[in-house]
Amino acid sequence: MNVFSYRDGKMFQQLSEKIIPFLASSIERLGRKFRFMEVCGTHTVSFSKTGIRELLAPYVELISGPGCPVCVTDQSDMDHMIAYAREKDVIVTTFGDMMKVPGSVSTLSRERADGADVRIVYSADDAVETAKQNCNRQVVFLGVGFETTAPGIALAIQKASRERCRNFFVYSAHKLTPPAVQTLIQDAEHQIDGFLLPGHVSVMIGRKGWMFLADKHPAVIGGFEPIDLLTSIYFLARNVISGKTDIMNLYSRFVREEGNPKALDILKKTFQIIPVQWRGFGEIDNSGLAIGSSYNSYDAARMIPIQKPKTKTAKGCRCGEIVKGKEKPFQCKLFGRACTPEKPLGPCMVSSEGACSTYYYFEKDKELVNT
Numbered sequence: 001m002n003v004f005s006y007r008d009g010k011m012f013q014q015l016s017e018k019i020i021p022f023l024a025s026s027i028e029r030l031g032r033k034f035r036f037m038e039v040c041g042t043h044t045v046s047f048s049k050t051g052i053r054e055l056l057a058p059y060v061e062l063i064s065g066p067g068c069p070v071c072v073t074d075q076s077d078m079d080h081m082i083a084y085a086r087e088k089d090v091i092v093t094t095f096g097d098m099m100k101v102p103g104s105v106s107t108l109s110r111e112r113a114d115g116a117d118v119r120i121v122y123s124a125d126d127a128v129e130t131a132k133q134n135c136n137r138q139v140v141f142l143g144v145g146f147e148t149t150a151p152g153i154a155l156a157i158q159k160a161s162r163e164r165c166r167n168f169f170v171y172s173a174h175k176l177t178p179p180a181v182q183t184l185i186q187d188a189e190h191q192i193d194g195f196l197l198p199g200h201v202s203v204m205i206g207r208k209g210w211m212f213l214a215d216k217h218p219a220v221i222g223g224f225e226p227i228d229l230l231t232s233i234y235f236l237a238r239n240v241i242s243g244k245t246d247i248m249n250l251y252s253r254f255v256r257e258e259g260n261p262k263a264l265d266i267l268k269k270t271f272q273i274i275p276v277q278w279r280g281f282g283e284i285d286n287s288g289l290a291i292g293s294s295y296n297s298y299d300a301a302r303m304i305p306i307q308k309p310k311t312k313t314a315k316g317c318r319c320g321e322i323v324k325g326k327e328k329p330f331q332c333k334l335f336g337r338a339c340t341p342e343k344p345l346g347p348c349m350v351s352s353e354g355a356c357s358t359y360y361y362f363e364k365d366k367e368l369v370n371t
């Protein structure tokens, strides 16, 4: 099957005619709806954009998880970057989605409007080029992302090292997804029946990277097309009903058992695994990637010490609870009123993969169905 087959309307219709009655009869046996977490922000968007969240709503409560890297970046990391932007000799480089994320006192976007040198780049490589063109200034790249993004940034650090580019630095706020899921399954309050695991991260870490879930929770590695979404939910439901706690790989067109060993090796050579702060979760053991000793002269946090303001989040913002799947965007009193994509108060409304922005664009007229 090619990617277009996974969007085939007729096939989707035929599948849903089989799957929806199965879900209906299963929840009768269960006595309640299924509760599945879509860990990945891309899944959150896909379920809403395709209308599948609404189609499944009578049978399945879909809970958004900690899979949007912008959303889980801790407020103190944003404060760190904003403090860099205020330094005269520093050029801050970042992906565009970080520009409007609120720090405690400002945003990178506001700092730029006030005269700071903050530049949007499309890759970490571009940031290395910026450094080469501005030898008398320090160029700091904000490294935000999961296992999918980090290898590209590792390669940029290695390139800077090879080319003896000494004014390029990375502020590494990279995170590893499995430790966050592990934290969720240890939380007795949660009652999640199963996990739809992130397809992109799984390309890197493989099915093997999720084996800690085996024997504990049904989990499916799934793709992002309508037929992927529907079949993932079907297999999760089927496994809940039959008591199977397998890690099923339904995205085998891209995900291998071992993942991508080459990319994992690049990560291993460049970074070291450390405990880091996640928005909402606090510190999670072994969940962050700091720049390792071979490349520590490229580590902004080590090489450019900086004073930052006392960290505080926007009053009333529920992003911390939303990324843990404990609350839905509609439960935030600011949603769609004081907080909109034009004037976001928290990262979940800034990021195009954030739950708040997704619900704002695709779900807000269906509030009653989804709460």
Ligand code: SF4
Residues within 6 Å of the ligand: 314, 316, 317, 318, 319, 322, 329, 332, 333, 334, 335, 336, 339, 340, 344, 345, 346, 347, 348, 349, 350, 356
């Ligand atoms: S709606 Fe805005 S303020 Fe509320 S949780 Fe979402 S991002 Fe935070």
